[in-house]
Structure formats: C-alpha cells, structure tokens
Amino acid sequence: MATTKTKEKKKTNKKSAKEIVEENRKKIVDKLISNMEKGYIFSEWAWNRNAFLPRNAVTGTQYQGINRLNLSFEAIENGYEDPRWLTLKKANEMGYRVKSGTKGVFCEKWIWQKMEKVIDEETGEVEKDENGKDKYKMVELSRPIINYFYLYNASQIEGIPPYIEPKKEEQSNVLEMADSFIVSSECPIEEKFQEKAFYSPFDDKITLPPRKFFKSDEAFLGTLLHEMSHSTGNEERLNRDIKNRFGTEKYAIEELTAELSCVFLEAELDKDIDFTRQDHINYFNSWIQVLKNDPNELYKVCSNASKSCNRLMDNYERVRAFENTQTKQKDENELEAVI
Numbered sequence: 280m281a282t283t284k285t286k287e288k289k290k291t292n293k294k295s296a297k298e299i300v301e302e303n304r305k306k307i308v309d310k311l312i313s314n315m316e317k318g319y320i321f322s323e324w325a326w327n328r329n330a331f332l333p334r335n336a337v338t339g340t341q342y343q344g345i346n347r348l349n350l351s352f353e354a355i356e357n358g359y360e361d362p363r364w365l366t367l368k369k370a371n372e373m374g375y376r377v378k379s380g381t382k383g384v385f386c387e388k389w390i391w392q393k394m395e396k397v398i399d400e401e402t403g404e405v406e407k408d409e410n411g412k413d414k415y416k417m418v419e420l421s422r423p424i425i426n427y428f429y430l431y432n433a434s435q436i437e438g439i440p441p442y443i444e445p446k447k448e449e450q451s452n453v454l455e456m457a458d459s460f461i462v463s464s465e466c467p468i469e470e471k472f473q474e475k476a477f478y479s480p481f482d483d484k485i486t487l488p489p490r491k492f493f494k495s496d497e498a499f500l501g502t503l504l505h506e507m508s509h510s511t512g513n514e515e516r517l518n519r520d521i522k523n524r525f526g527t528e529k530y531a532i533e534e535l536t537a538e539l540s541c542v543f544l545e546a547e548l549d550k551d552i553d554f555t556r557q558d559h560i561n562y563f564n565s566w567i568q569v570l571k572n573d574p575n576e577l578y579k580v581c582s583n584a585s586k587s588c589n590r591l592m593d594n595y596e597r598v599r600a601f602e603n604t605q606t607k608q609k610d611e612n613e614l615e616a617v618i
Contacts, residue, residue, distance in 0.1 A: 373438075393424070456500060508584075
C-alpha cells in the first residue's frame with residue numbers, strides 16, 4: 280500500500296533528537312505560558328474531556344506525561360472529540376489512510392532499556408539457546424536513548440472504525456465520590472473548623488475546612504483532590520521533592536504538578552470539578568517564571584502529574600469496586616430475607 284504524503288515528514292537536518300525534543304518542549308511551554316498570562320491553564324474545554332484522555336487507537340494504552348499534555352492541546356485547538364491516535368506507519372499497517380495534507384503531532388520517546396546478547400563470563404562467547412540461536416537479555420541504560428515520533432488523531436484517518444465511548448461507572452453524587460476518595464487516601468484526612476486546606480508533608484496528613492463551608496460540593500471535591508495530589512509526593516509513594524518553603528521555585532513546581540493532576544483527574548472522572556481556586560491562580564506568575572527559566576521543567580511536571588493522577592485513580596477504583604461488591608451483597612441479603 281502506498282503511504283500517504285503528509286506534512287509530518289521529518290526534515291533533513293543535523294540536529295540531534297535531544298535538540299529537536301527540547302525545541303518542541305519550548306513550543307508547548309510557550310503555549311502554556313500564553314494561556315497563563317490570560318488567566319487560565321486551559322480555555323473552554325469542559326465539553327471535550329476526551330481531549331485529555333489521548334490513547335493509542337490499537338492498544339488502548341493512554342499516553343502519559345508531556346505527550347498527554349501536547350496531544351490534549353492539539354485536540355482542544357482542532358476540536359477533536361475522538362481520543363484515539365496512531366502513527367502513520369501503524370495506520371497503514373491496519374489498512375487505514377491518513378488524509379492527505381494533514382499534520383501529525385510531535386511526541387517524544389525515551390528508551391531506558393535495550394536488548395543485549397548474553398555473554399558467557401568465562402569464555403567471552405555469546406551464549407546460545409536450545410535452538411542454537413544467540414541469547415538476549417533486557418538491560419537498563421544509564422542514559423536514555425532519546426527519539427521522537429508523530430501521531431495522528433482518528434479524525435484525520437480514513438477507514439478507522441467509529442469511536443465507541445466506553446461505559447463508565449456512574450457515581451452521580453459529588454459528595455459520595457469525595458467520600459470514596461477519602462476512603463482511598465493513603466494518608467489521614469481531617470475536616471476541621473478552619474479556613475485553609477492543606478497537606479502537611481511533615482505529618483503526612485490532609486486538613487480541610489468542613490465541606491459545608493465550601494461554595495459548592497464540586498469545590499469541596501476539587502480541593503480534596505488537589506491536596507490528595509500533593510500527598511502522592513510522599514517519600515513512601517512517588518517520592519517528589521515536596522518539603523519546600525512557600526514562595527520558592529520548588530514550591531511553585533509542586534503546585535503546578537497538583538494542578539495538572541487535577542486537570543487529568545477531572546477528565547478521568549468525567550465530572551465537573553471546581554479545583555481552580557483563587558490561590559491557585561495567584562501562582563500563575565511563579566509558574567510562568569519557572570517555565571521560562573527552564574522549559575524542561577514541564578517534562579518533569581507532566582510526568583509527575585500523570586503518575587499522581589494514575590495513583591489516585593487506581594486507589595479510588597479499588598475502593599469503588601469494593602463498595603459495589605458490598606452494595607450488591609447487601610441487596611442480595613435483603614432479597615433473600617423478603618423471599
């Protein structure tokens with residue numbers, strides 16, 4: 280099958296993959312800074328939560344880190360409601376066709392492992408398997424191999440089957456959802472009569488004002504998830520540098536990490552969550568300065584935000600599965616009692 284000519288073709292130049300990746304990061308950072316200077320991280324996107332759930336159209340694997348952020352930006356800007364993405368090569372292999380003239384989205388790839396032949400320490404010869412072929416093993420690299428690739432949204436691909444929205448578990452009551460997250464928390468959470476909400480990395484504890492003090496249930500849930508995002512950075516969990524003084528660059532980085540974690544959580548939960556409090560907005564200037572100083576910080580922030588979101592969702596889903604089992608068992612027992 281003849282491959283489609285696209286604008287995605289890698290330009291012939293002498294730049295290394297690392298240089299090309301860093302240039303693209305700078306573009307993403309500039310886009311994020313431009314939004315922050317207008318007073319928000321993402322503009323109107325609530326109608327398109329799929330934009331924040333980019334996944335491989337064949338394997339279903341969700342893209343993470345800075346690739347997730349970049350694909351989300353592209354989906355929002357181009358109005359893509361289909362969350363599936365593919366490379367040109369894979370689309371051709373599947374018998375699909377990327378529309379002529381369409382542009383792929385640059386994504387980066389870091390390879391930390393590679394296959395190496397197994398060498399016998401005594402003879403220095405390559406070991407053989409039972410079939411007489413060279414043996415291989417996976418080894419960790421001290422420095423990653425940096426590469427990049429381009430992805431196309433399913434909306435740009437002809438022949439791909441229509442997208443079928445996966446069924447999601449419904450938990451309509453926002454406070455019930457918040458309670459399930461509280462049960463799933465890996466650190467204590469206390470509602471206390473005070474004005475501020477915070478996570479203490481020294482005590483490993485979250486303190487919140489009573490839920491009735493919040494302007495809405497969504498605001499309570501949003502604040503809860505923001506502080507729980509911070510708690511994932513504990514040294515026994517994801518081990519981020521979170522014990523920093525207010526006003527420092529590292530403090531600002533951790534706040535941006537929690538903010539992006541909440542953006543990802545809102546998409547995962549498919550629920551309107553009010554997590555952008557005024558004190559978060561006040562951090563914009565410090566976030567802008569951090570990213571201007573070093574655009575590569577965004578890579579770390581996105582990676583950590585993805586890990587935070589995934590950890591909280593995994594814990595939440597385990598609790599929900601247990602709660603559903605308990606509810607089902609209770610209903611069965613009540614039915615037996617009636618019969």
